[in-house]
Amino acid sequence: MSDLEALRAIEAVVFAAEAPLSLADIARHVGERGDLPLLLRDLAQSYAPRGINLVERGGRWQFQTAPDLAHHLRPLREAVKKLSRAAVETLAVIAYHEPVTRPEIEEIRGVAVSGGTLDVLMAAGWVRPAGRRETPGRPLQYATTPGFLAHFNLVSRRDLPGLADLKAAGLLDREPPREMPLPLGDGGE
């Protein structure tokens, strides 16, 4: 099969799929092709200027509309529910610290995590239980899902906004960095 035929088959399969497809899913349907990742990148490039884009999210491929056309489309589709501040914050803590336990989320946020918050994030398909930490009490850990990456248009967790800066500043560590200056300031004198 020529590359053109392979590209046609790939685009038809990704287009018809009900959920984003992994490389293995695509290979199962179109058969083994020379370089599937390369073909997918070519296809994505050819769609980039169009109103429909082919995108990779968390290792899975899907078609979606171009972000700049949202105003044409919002009336077509049901609006999504807005997340509460607590839910957004909890989602951010999980995404930037995963895998993370509930006590750790509570420590970072300074308040108890209400049961509903994690439920909402799991029901949205963005957060999943990710095994137990092998420490006393074996607390359950939470992590994000490929659906989270897809929803927020992230290719991978490395694309999380500001991830590298936060890591460099030590703000994703459990303990404050030692070399931080003593924050006494001059207010006490």
Add this chain to the structure above:
Amino acid sequence: MSDLEALRAIEAVVFAAEAPLSLADIARHVGERGDLPLLLRDLAQSYAPRGINLVERGGRWQFQTAPDLAHHLRPLREAVKKLSRAAVETLAVIAYHEPVTRPEIEEIRGVAVSGGTLDVLMAAGWVRPAGRRETPGRPLQYATTPGFLAHFNLVSRRDLPGLADLKAAGLLDREPPREMPLPLGDGGE
């Protein structure tokens, strides 16, 4: 808005819509454009060689996968299965008595034949409807197919062993075979 922008908006709207869209629907979502039918035809033409096609059906526009790629979307897998006892028996009755009606099969087997059993045999390609019997009620008759002969390596139905052959081969025995020789020892001679 340029033609390119109009094309992008049109393709995004048709792509994301929950059902095929009429010209009026499209115009409502992308706004009034110079010549919408012309733009749609251009767009359809640009998609024609691809794996996804833009098509008009009854005045409504939609994307669909190219018809020649259907085999990628529904690949066939073969799975080895065992026929149920009821199906094997029904097949045997049809093979020995064809053309045979369903009431006759039931009479010979002594139990009711479910429609599903005949369906399985027809799906397997071994049994076919063979016209109606010209008796009251005109019941449908069943017979075997060339595929049946091929699968069982029979040149014709006359190759099926007769009742006498079956009896000689022990296939008509009601009594369980004696497998244990008498333990008479060697002192019995």
Add this chain to the structure above:
Amino acid sequence: MNEDDFDTPARAAPSTLVLQLGSWEGPLDLLLTLARAQKVDLAEISILALVDQYLAFIRDAKALSLELAADYLVMAAWLAYLKSALLLPADPEAEPDPADMALRLQFQLQRLDAMREAGAALLARPQIGWDVFPRAAPEGLVFETRPIYDTSLYDLLASYGAIKARSAVGVHVVRRRPVMALDEAIERLEALLGRAIDWTELARFLPGDLADESYARSVLASTFVAALELTRLGKASLSQGAPFAPILVKARP
């Protein structure tokens, strides 16, 4: 603390502090807002000033007889302790080190602030269902499975045989079977044993002509039971070297 999951209005950080306890998500949230009002860069905030602001806030709340949640009071007590520890001459023995505690508090504030900003940055990204849209009704991919039946000709013929056998007219005739009755077997074995002084295989006492299989089975069974019966009556002894070894029998004097 009110934690509705949807549609909680985002509130702006006030430039002047307004007493509105219900709107804070706990003491750390309050501290962060106070710190934010103090300095834009949390790395440079004054912890002592922050402590004073927090304590003043709590004092005002008490003056207004507002119900203070326990965790706000716990934080106030802790901050008062931290302040006094920081102001005392450094005690190398102090455990935990107040400077470490201040560092930790600053770190917590910075981390919470970073997570708030990260959440806002996430929400600012193009989102599915708001900015980008997948297909509403994809056809779906399926694997169709075609069954391959591995039925053999033997299966076919055997099942036809089974049907025919089932439907054959089932008249059951009880056949008279040639049998050796137990009494007859005891009588016969006792007579034969009378002449055997040595151990002899039981099989040797079976009749020689056993062409009829069912009669042979009957003779074998009856003779064995007869041997057991004679032993019980003390007229014979039985012996067997090993399981399934030949059974030996002799007369008892």
